[in-house]
Amino acid sequence: MQKQVIASLIGIGIATSIRSIDPIRVLALSPTANTTDKIVFIKTQSGQGSGVIIKHVGETYTVLTAAHVVNDLKNAPLEIITPDRQEYTANASEVKIAPDALDLATITFQSQQHYLVAELGDSNTIDKGQPIFAAGFQGKSLKFYPGTVVAISHQSQDRGYGLAIGTAEILPGMSGGGLFSQTGTLIGINGKSIGTIDTANQHHRQNRVKPVSGLAIPINTFTQIASQLNVDLGDNLPLPISSAITADDFFITAGNKSQKGDYHGAIADYDRVLVMNPHFGEVYFRRGIAHSLLKNWQGAEADYTRAIEIEPGYAEAYLHRGNMRNILRNWHGAKSDFDAAIALDPNILSAYVGRGISRCESNDCQGGINDFDRVISRDRSAADAYLHRGFAYHRLGAIRATIDNYTTAADLYRQQGKDREYLETVQKIKKLVRG
Incomplete structure (x- = not known):
């Protein structure tokens, strides 16, 4: 069979597992309550996104979102659609963009209706492996995707994206939505997806990439600059943490590079992580993705194999290695x-x-x-x-x-x-x- 035909057969390929997820069922499996009532749909002339209601004073509500959702308004108003399907207009003057190139922004709108406000968590207390839920809109449908915290950085990261999450996908429209703990506290703002090659299209000149996981901005990044956005959160703010550079820092830097298409740079940073922590199984998985995006199929297969050796129950690693082996005609x-992925x-x-x-x-x-x-x-x-x-x-x-x-x-x-x-x-x- 010709290579082009083989490539077209790979199909869904290396893309992350496609699951039929019912958001209400996901919530029922967790202690999270009423989280859906805090997420809003944001529509601008150039696109759409999501946001989280974080403050309510009188008839004024404040929504926290990602700056890239609203930074191209050109003085045009935007629409906020609340959980009860009410539509509110916010002018460009009601949008505040975070300083220092952080990908954060706030929007205020006026309403006499009562909407729930998200409780802000403390991202300094987040643990690796902690279950989370990424929430946001795909089209006009609110979606919740379960996942886990993979790494968190206390160093300055590109546009503030210092929180890496696994499994939970950040799909188009979910930018600016919330990352919630199992108890329903807001611990981050979604904004970037880390992709993997869609091998159904690998015979084209450019790789087509599908989301596999995401990056978020820890909520403490916002709380530290909230006053600069005219948001008063009171005096009980978590203190910033300063620490030496850790393996997590390089892991997240690698994710940011991969998200920008710098796969060679990402691999170099993943290599640095493994020098510091050679048993960080997720690193082999992510490095395998970077190798696949460079069409280094054998390198990707070897990394997925190592990820499986470290974590034998890693269904996604079996899935991705299977896709590599299909490409390699094994x-x-x-x-x-x-078979192993399905069994798991x-x-x-x-x-x-x-x-x-x-x-x-x-x-x-x-x-x-x-x-x-x-x-x-x-x-x-x-x-x-x-x-x-x-x-x-x-x-x-x-x-x-x-x-x-x-x-x-x-x-x-x-x-x-x-x-x-x-x-x-x-x-x-x-x-x-x-x-």
């Missing part, structure tokens, strides 16, 4: 990895896609179809699963089923704004129709 090894977490739909690919490449296309069926039954919008199922039917000689699946995939790509994938799938259909 179909048996890939299937074993996807049956909700990782992308593992079924990856296993379906490795099965079909091992002449078990019916087994592959069964895996694609499972994904589609859970997510009818999974365009890649339809695409791969179509290819599997093609391998079995079922042309009508191939065209039907390709057509559905093309329609979904078009609806999702994935123009390149749409056009490529249409070309596949035309080629089949021409015979």
